[in-house]
Amino acid sequence: GAVVSQHPSRVICKSGTSVKIECRSLDFQATTMFWYRQFPKQSLMLMATSNEGSKATYEQGVEKDKFLINHASLTLSTLTVTSAHPEDSSFYICSASQKVRTGRAYDGTQYFGPGTRLLVL
Amino acid sequence: RKEVEQDPGPFNVPEGATVAFNCTYSNSASQSFFWYRQDCRKEPKLLMSVYSSGNEDGRFTAQLNRASQYISLLIRDSKLSDSATYLCVVNERTSGTYKYIFGTGTRLKVLA
Secondary structure: OOOEEEEOOEEEEOOOOOEEEEEEEOOOOOOEEEEEEEOOOOOOEEEEEEEOOOOOEEOOOOOOOOEEEEEEEOOEEEEEEOOOOHHHOEEEEEEEEOOOOOOOOOOOOEEEOOOEEEEEO | OOOEEEOOOOEEEEOOOOEEEEEEEOOOOOOEEEEEEEOOOOOEEEEEEEOOOOEEEOOEEEEEEOOOOEEEEEEOOOOHHHOEEEEEEEEEEEOOEEEEEEOOOEEEEEEO
């Protein structure tokens, strides 16, 4: 259980184009999804937290108009990198978390998608 | 001071060795703790949660010391396949939402 998919796995695009990345929880309902970015030899950096049906919360330094997040359902969140530039080239990873089935307090475990490698030329 | 600190390594150990990693965190109100494993160019995968009572899963043992604010991971009888980066993760609750804080990761290389 707790499988998260991400599509596409790899994108190469020209500078100035927009790129949309999808994140899906396949076998559970994700009340919260997270978007991370990871540059080579660095740790994951949280970009934004997305709750279903509400606006995403962006981390400091992340431009919300450049990285558009939509969390339209409990199983799908999308990240759109608008007007991508070479410095946006990175590994983008989403994660999803769910409520514990027993109904106890939410434990916050996150399950990660396989990531999307974006290369902007 | 970083919120979650780890020795980046690399730790180069022979097969069969026992290796331990530590991680310290700064927020005493942190809610839960995890070790994730990340292979090169892949996503992090949950290795184990870390409980106050400690927990063990086969060759892996995790410990939490809330008083000293550190977490440890012990790997016994290392295998070549254990080579990866091990990420210490602290889960904090902020404004009603849980958020992961990642350490920089500790690289482990198990040598034949």
